[in-house]
Amino acid sequence: MSPLLEVRDLKVRVEEREILHGLSLTVNAGEVHAIMGPNGSGKSTLSHVIAGKPDYEVTAGEILFKGEDLLAMEPDERAAKGVFLAFQYPVEIPGVATMTFLRTALNAQRKARGEEEMSTPDFLKKVREVSARLNIPQDMLKRGVNVGFSGGEKKRNEVLQMALFEPSLCVLDEMDSGLDIDALRIAADGVNQLRDQGRAMVVITHYQRLLNYIVPDFVHVMSRGRIVTSGGKELALELEETGYAQYEEAAA
Amino acid sequence: MVAVQETVDQVRQIDVDQYRYGFETIIESEKAPKGLDESTIRFISEKKNEPAWMLEWRLEAFRRWLTMKEPDWSRVKYPKIDYQDLHYYAAPKQKPGLNSLDEVDPEILRTYEKLGIPLREQEMLAGVVRPEGERRVAVDAVFDSVSVATTFQAELKKSGVIFMPISEAIREYPDLVRKYLGTVVPTSDNYFATLNSAVFSDGSFVYIPPGVRCPMELSTYFRINERDTGQFERTLIIADKGSYVSYLEGCTAPMRDENQLHAAVVELIALDDAEIKYSTVQNWYPGNSEGQGGIYNFVTKRGDCRGRNSKISWTQVETGSAITWKYPSCILRGDNSSGEFYSIAISNGYQQVDSGTKMIHLGKNTTSRIIAKGIAAGRSDSTYRGLVSTHRKAEGARNFTACDSLLIGDTCGAHTIPYIEAKNSTSVIEHEATTSKISEDMLFYCVQRGLSEEEAVALVVNGFVRDVLQQLPMEFAVEAQKLISISLEGSVG
Numbered sequence A: 001m002s003p004l005l006e007v008r009d010l011k012v013r014v015e016e017r018e019i020l021h022g023l024s025l026t027v028n029a030g031e032v033h034a035i036m037g038p039n040g041s042g043k044s045t046l047s048h049v050i051a052g053k054p055d056y057e058v059t060a061g062e063i064l065f066k067g068e069d070l071l072a073m074e075p076d077e078r079a080a081k082g083v084f085l086a087f088q089y090p091v092e093i094p095g096v097a098t099m100t101f102l103r104t105a106l107n108a109q110r111k112a113r114g115e116e117e118m119s120t121p122d123f124l125k126k127v128r129e130v131s132a133r134l135n136i137p138q139d140m141l142k143r144g145v146n147v148g149f150s151g152g153e154k155k156r157n158e159v160l161q162m163a164l165f166e167p168s169l170c171v172l173d174e175m176d177s178g179l180d181i182d183a184l185r186i187a188a189d190g191v192n193q194l195r196d197q198g199r200a201m202v203v204i205t206h207y208q209r210l211l212n213y214i215v216p217d218f219v220h221v222m223s224r225g226r227i228v229t230s231g232g233k234e235l236a237l238e239l240e241e242t243g244y245a246q247y248e249e250a251a252a
Numbered sequence B: 001m002v003a004v005q006e007t008v009d010q011v012r013q014i015d016v017d018q019y020r021y022g023f024e025t026i027i028e029s030e031k032a033p034k035g036l037d038e039s040t041i042r043f044i045s046e047k048k049n050e051p052a053w054m055l056e057w058r059l060e061a062f063r064r065w066l067t068m069k070e071p072d073w074s075r076v077k078y079p080k081i082d083y084q085d086l087h088y089y090a091a092p093k094q095k096p097g098l099n100s101l102d103e104v105d106p107e108i109l110r111t112y113e114k115l116g117i118p119l120r121e122q123e124m125l126a127g128v129v130r131p132e133g134e135r136r137v138a139v140d141a142v143f144d145s146v147s148v149a150t151t152f153q154a155e156l157k158k159s160g161v162i163f164m165p166i167s168e169a170i171r172e173y174p175d176l177v178r179k180y181l182g183t184v185v186p187t188s189d190n191y192f193a194t195l196n197s198a199v200f201s202d203g204s205f206v207y208i209p210p211g212v213r214c215p216m217e218l219s220t221y222f223r224i225n226e227r228d229t230g231q232f233e234r235t236l237i238i239a240d241k242g243s244y245v246s247y248l249e250g251c252t253a254p255m256r257d258e259n260q261l262h263a264a265v266v267e268l269i270a271l272d273d274a275e276i277k278y279s280t281v282q283n284w285y286p287g288n289s290e291g292q293g294g295i296y297n298f299v300t301k302r303g304d305c306r307g308r309n310s311k312i313s314w315t316q317v318e319t320g321s322a323i324t325w326k327y328p329s330c331i332l333r334g335d336n337s338s339g340e341f342y343s344i345a346i347s348n349g350y351q352q353v354d355s356g357t358k359m360i361h362l363g364k365n366t367t368s369r370i371i372a373k374g375i376a377a378g379r380s381d382s383t384y385r386g387l388v389s390t391h392r393k394a395e396g397a398r399n400f401t402a403c404d405s406l407l408i409g410d411t412c413g414a415h416t417i418p419y420i421e422a423k424n425s426t427s428v429i430e431h432e433a434t435t436s437k438i439s440e441d442m443l444f445y446c447v448q449r450g451l452s453e454e455e456a457v458a459l460v461v462n463g464f465v466r467d468v469l470q471q472l473p474m475e476f477a478v479e480a481q482k483l484i485s486i487s488l489e490g491s492v493g
Helices: A041-053 A073-079 A097-114 A120-133 A138-142 A150-163 A181-193 A234-242 A246-252 B004-012 B038-047 B052-066 B106-114 B121-125 B153-158 B167-172 B174-180 B190-198 B440-448 B451-469 B474-487
Strands: A005-014 A018-027 A032-036 A057-066 A083-086 A093-097 A171-172 A200-203 A220-221 A226-231 B030-031 B090-092 B135-141 B146-150 B162-165 B206-209 B216-222 B234-239 B244-252 B259-262 B265-272 B275-283 B294-305 B311-319 B323-326 B329-332 B336-349 B352-361 B367-376 B381-390 B397-407 B411-422 B429-435
Touching: A005 A041, A005 B106, A005 B174, A018 A032, A018 A041, A018 A226, A032 A041, A032 A234, A041 A057, A041 A073, A041 A083, A073 A083, A073 A097, A073 B429, A073 B440, A083 A150, A083 B121, A093 A097, A093 B440, A093 B451, A097 A120, A097 A138, A097 A150, A097 B451, A138 A150, A150 A181, A150 B174, A220 A234, A220 A246, A220 B397, A226 A234, B004 B146, B038 B052, B038 B190, B052 B190, B135 B153, B135 B162, B146 B162, B146 B397, B153 B162, B162 B167, B162 B429, B167 B174, B167 B206, B167 B234, B174 B234, B190 B265, B206 B216, B206 B244, B234 B244, B259 B323, B265 B311, B265 B336, B275 B294, B275 B474, B294 B311, B294 B336, B294 B381, B311 B352, B311 B451, B311 B474, B329 B336, B336 B352, B336 B474, B352 B367, B367 B411, B367 B451, B381 B397, B381 B429, B397 B411, B397 B451, B411 B429, B440 B474, B451 B474
Parallel strands: A032 A200, A032 A220, A083 A171, A171 A200, B135 B216, B206 B234, B216 B244, B234 B265, B244 B275, B259 B294, B265 B294, B275 B311, B294 B323, B294 B329, B311 B336, B323 B352, B329 B352, B336 B367, B352 B381, B367 B397, B381 B411, B397 B429
Antiparallel strands: A005 A018, A005 A057, A220 A226, B030 B090, B135 B146, B162 B206
């Protein structure tokens, strides 16, 4: 069976500057991979390229998702195929009720897959069920998408969407930024509920503390646009002690 | 790729094809010769079979117009209009004195059918069981310079409501018309209103008697068809004490290379405890992708809250016209009266919009509320211009204004020019304004969730205008929503 996600020797430029200098990563279904590294090492770039954010130019290498050429797909196509990016800074969309947004997005994905749109009663039932499981108050769903949400609420809204769309690959970009420890625990609980044999997660983080709550199977350390070392979950703890400096030098 | 640049390019390519109402009806018509002098006015007045006082009124306006100068203070640019190169009257040839819809030229009926405007009451009533509580809509259809059909007149008359072409009202209810015509927008008001007073041809007249709640929505559908023709309609709505009416106007025109002038005047009068809700869905031909053609929409709309506790509410969705120049306003004369202005102005291609409102607080404890949303795309330019004025005796006057602009791309412009005059220390005036761009981040967030880029723009724009759309009567909110999508087509599905 081919891996869920295969990144091969990926080189990426942004405005003439190369950010990723040949990055490779293999993720199988059911696995949770953590990608750690200092600021500017290219972690977020990787997540954006996987999701298809504009303005990134891939100059070499490829990304295969379920054996298909991911880079040839539009971002909405990737979403319909099961790629989900939980944003570091989810955007606010004033005037659009969260509920409306969720339904529009879910049905757009279903339509792209050639499935029937979900009926309103079925949709409501599903949202209620999922939000109850994640302890998300109904009242949050009536508000504009992320408008006036606290940092914690925004992240929970990301997790809610993840649970609702049931993607096979979840990329979590700096899930912990801007969260206090309680909010972090709640968001991480939500993520853990979604761990599943058929689903893989790529958890991008600067700090080890997130990995106390979302325990990874593999840890990769990025520095200057490359993965410089990989290991099991104990690698994250080591890093906590030694810092990134040694890898910075190695990569230089 | 999802880049916003691509959306912008697509929006820029807005093409004549996307204007779905641009067809022309081939029909024999009777026109006044080109040009404007006293004989033109006599011609129009005679065609309309008007009483002498009406002709005098027109001539007086015309003489004043000759002494006036075309205003140039708005933020719009257009070549000088040659007022002698226009037809001031055009009417489909028809038998005089139509008795029923069956006598209306079938070509005209087909035109309105194509536009989706139901004129045949029979068809509207027949067959389909209507959901409980759904309200019917009475339509006055104005084709070039004349009203061709007004539906449900008989039924409305039962409740005492008068809804008819203004040309008929001048003959049938001269006292009412004389009492109110020109009392809100005087013949001397401004260049275009004065011109309208001299040459207006048709429009709607509405009178709601005391204590009557108009049993259905009233609407007028304006269609410019003829070439080189100006449309100068005049609408007069009077809500007598304690009455209520909701009125909607819609407008379309064929696609033509030349610009056409539309200079209308709308006057609303609300007496004690009366309420008028006036909604506009304006979709005149906006011109092609090169900025050629399109309607010059130079309109004066004003409501007078003449009585105590009266209320006038303007709601407009403006997507058409090459140039829009209009400021639906409220004079809050009666104590405790209130005025509202809700507006969505969408411009694309080379459209220019200079629009807003005036709220003139004269009475005590008068309130006004302004919510204006401007969306500019392509190479268009959109200006909100507003005046809130509280006079010396307007104790306790209150106003709240919010103007928000949304820009799509970087070749369009949005401007906000609010004037505030407070001559009374007890008045409270609030003004909020924002300008934002549909950001790449916002679009990317939506497409990452599976929406196509067009769906994403539509979602963001609909969110942006939501609080104004909610003000439209149910029947028209859906139409307006569709129109918004069409106007931004290329970026919106």
